[in-house]
Amino acid sequence: MTAHPTATDHAQASLLLLDTHQVSALLQPQDVLRAVHEAFTLHSQRAGRVFPVVREALPTGGVFGIKSGDVPAQGLLGFKAAGFWPANRAQGGEPHQATVLLIDPATGRPLCMLDGNAITTERTGAAGALGLQQLARPDSARLCLFGTGVQARVQLRFALRVLPQLTSVRYLTHDGRQRPDFEAQFKDLCEVIHRTDANAAVAxxxxxxxxxxxxGALFDAAAVRPGTHINAVGTDTRGKRELPEGLLKRVRVFVDDTAQARSLGEAQWAAPDLPCTELGDVLTGQAPVVPRGAQDITVFDMTGLALQDLTVARMLHTQALARGLGTAIAWPW
Known part of the structure; x- marks a missing residue:
């Protein structure tokens, strides 16, 4: 017989809050990799649902979005409210802001609210790592990185974990200036070289x-050599792009979600019938990857899955409860 909540249960219910410090302390790369792998698997098996994305510009100059989904068989339901507020920099704040909320699907009451910035950073890094594991040449030794911000750094950190032959990194910045702090963070792990010629670094x-x-496009399509793999991370909104015109039609394209990539990712700039393979289908074997030919160029168009946020948040919620972490506040219903 199924036990039903009593009036006392309702009155004593609580909501667990995990702030940025608690979330960051709990996040471990291998745990995040497992949770993100599970998210891709659930998506491939259609055991997890991804609801339509909200992504809208605001009069304040920011961009606000909601990614949500559920896994009915696991009782997992929730959303991430997130966006980008560039004016925050002038106040010494982080322009990316995100909050994740886990919800009890049986009652609709909130279970856990988590700072979503670190979750977004780490789960995106882990997704990129899974793309590299499946699609990049195992002997890849030289990497070209556009950007030196939070997401660029986590992508490189995960890349160094999963590409054992990676020894040299060329990086480019939007203003052409060197970033000593970035170089210092990675100088003991690989050779770090600042470049200003994007096409030469790509080639x-x-x-x-x-x-x-x-x-906008960061380099010319002709600069990409045969055998190259590309993780395209930054295009996640209508109108954004990083890859040059004409590149996608001559490469093998992989995505996290086909509809989302065609709406928000690099695939928005390609023909509607561009063949795309979902990475989750590669991980589950539903779409076996044809062995990479010497001339093949592959692209992983990453737009981010709500299920990634939810599986990582659930992992953190479970660990926090087991360790007695977080702040529980009364939330009667």
Whole structure:
């Protein structure tokens, strides 16, 4: 017999809050990789649902979005409210802002509210790592990175975990200036070289990672050598782009979600019938990857899945409860 909540249960219900410090302390790369792998698997098996994305510009100059979804068989339901407020920089604040809320699907009451910035950063880094594992050449030794911000750094950190032959990184900045703090963070892990010629840096690299605000094409299509793999991270909104015109039609394109990529990702700039393979289908074997030919160029168009946020948030919620972390506040219903 199923036990039903009593009036006392309703009155004593609580909501667990996990702030940025608690979330960051709990996030471990291997745990995040497992949770994100599960999210891709659930999406491939259609055991998890991804609801339509909200992504809208605001009169304040910011961009506000909601990514939500559920896994009915696991009782997992929730959303991430997130966006980008560039004016925050002038106040010494982080322009990316995100909050994740886990909800009890049986009652609709909130279970756990988490600071979503670190979750977004880490789960996106883990998604990029899974793309590299499946699509990049295992002997990839030289990487070209566009950007040096929070997302660029986590992408590189995960890349160094999953590409054992990676020894050299060329990086480019939007203003052409060197970033000593970025170099210092990675100098003991790989060779770090600042470049200003984007096409030259692309041409001498095995892997490209674009992690910028998506203000326009970062290099010429002709600069991409056969055998290159590209993780395109920054294009997640209508009108954004990082990759050059004409590139996608001559490469093998992989996405996290086909409809989302065609609406918000690099695929928005391609023909509607552009063949796309979802990475989750590669991970589950539903779409076996044809062995990479010497001339093949692959692109992983990353727009981010709500299920990634939810599986990571659930992992954090479970760990926090087990360790007695977080702040519980009364939330009667």
């Amino acid at each position: 001498e690299s095995d892997v490209l990672i674009t992690a910028t605000p998506g203000g």
